[in-house]
Amino acid sequence: MTLLPLIPTLLVEKVANNLLHRDPESVERLQRLDGKRLRFHLKELPFEITVSVDTHGVQLSTSDESDVDCRIATEMGVLPELQDTANLTRLIKADLLDIDGDPMLAQQVVSLFKSLNVDWEAELAKTIGDVPAHWLGKLWRRSREQVKTQWQQQQRWVHGVLTEEKKLLPVRAEFDQFKTDLQQLRAQIERLERQCREKKG
Incomplete structure (x- = not known):
């Protein structure tokens, strides 16, 4: 691993x-996650990120x-979706998410940051400068748009399959007429x- x-x-x-540290409610959330460790393999990054919480x-x-x-393998744009349990099955079936371990832990860590209502790009710019912060923000938004596009394409595909299948299957009136x-x-x-x-005769 390079530096x-x-x-x-x-x-x-x-x-x-x-x-x-600016959010008083974070203390309780951190206590619930004390000692937990997650590893993220994000498609956009050439390395894995291990998150340790105390x-x-x-x-x-x-x-x-x-x-x-x-351990979670996904895309940056999928991370906010992990907060809702109802999304997990959909994301896994769409090959946008692979989880090995406790999925609830992933949701809690994502919720730890998503519950902070802050401008991440602006805060990041204060530390690393406008250009790097803008680049990271752009990468994040592009990733989310790609995930959104993939999901919409899959929805259209499923809708198309169901529509064609419905056309192939006889409706009730047609079936009754056939019997008659x-x-x-x-x-x-x-x-x-x-x-x-x-x-x-």
């Missing part, structure tokens, strides 16, 4: 902890290979058979 991701990781960690805040590492309570026509045809055949027997 390339070390500096931005430390800066993000510093900003995150500063924001957490009562003082979070620590980020790109070189930690120790065991974790949960079949019964009439059978009655006609029976009449013809009787007429043939009577002529022979």
